[in-house]
Amino acid sequence: MKLQKLTCERARNICIVETLAKLGHFPSRKTEKEAWFLSPLRSETQASFKVSLKLNRWYDFGIGEGGNIIDLVCLLSNCSVGEALQFLSDELPVFSFQGTITDTSEKECGNTIIQVKPITKSYLKKYVRSRGISLEVARSYCKEVWYECRGKSYYAIGLQNKDGGWELRSLYFKTSSSPKSYTYLQNENDNLVVCEGMFDLLSIAEIYPEELNGSDIIVLNSLSFLQQITSYFKNYTSVDLYLDNDQSGKKNAKKLFQYYPHLKDQSNRYKNYKDLNEKLACG
DSSP states (O other), X not given: OXXXXXXXXXXXXXXXXXXXXXXXXXXXXXXXXXXXXXXXXXXXXXXXXXXXXXXXXXEETXXXXXXOHHHHHHHHHTOOHXXXXXXXXXXXXXXXXXXOOXXXXXXXXXXXXXXXXXXXXXHHXXXXXXXXXXXXXXXXXXXXXXXXXXXXEEEEEEEEOTTSOEEEEOSSOEEEOSSOOOEEEXXXXXXXXXXSSHHHHHHHHHHOHHHHHTEEEEEOSSGGXXXXXXXXXXXXXXXXXXXXXXXXXXXXXXXXXXXXTTEEEOGGGGTTSSSHHHHHHHO
């Protein structure tokens, strides 16, 4: 393993399975000839992204596209060939493809936090900007978090929850560290802002900074924590709710409004978008 400036010829020999593992993607199943993944290019519940272990090439049956490692990085990051080569050279160890694959077929790996620091990595900066978030806002709430999984080190944008765990995001994947919980930022205000994920929080901070300055904040990190946080509502004169404009978000919002009349539905601010960040990034 070594770091070096890559040519296209050398880059094509980088092991796709090892690269996907570095980005947090592991096979759902594997045979002697191929490895199957949940597509890193889109959402799905059944693995239809195949990597040939012999040819070191990939094919996504869901979109009908395939190619080599350079093609994959270009699609993942929407970048040029030159930028893909820079990414593979600067950010990833160069694994020579020799037809042998490290076994990464376990469903999940425990993430161990090894370092937390201000956001400095160029690809993390590029990632938050691609989501419409300024580096200043991202640094106000998030950190650059390095963590270890199966003996390998990774980094991501991290938002800490109330119990010390981290929600971890990058351009290519999302994961978390234990313990899982919601994030509660208390400033002894009369207003509470509730949103689903870290980029909802960052989007509110980007568009409506004055509202967050006068509010306490809860980031659910998962809708499964919604019931746990309702006990806080009685402590506030008003609660601004920023749930996703999907079926689950609308269903949960409707239930909450039945029991808590002082809640304010802010989803009209991102009407026709899944969430506020999608509106911000598309705008």
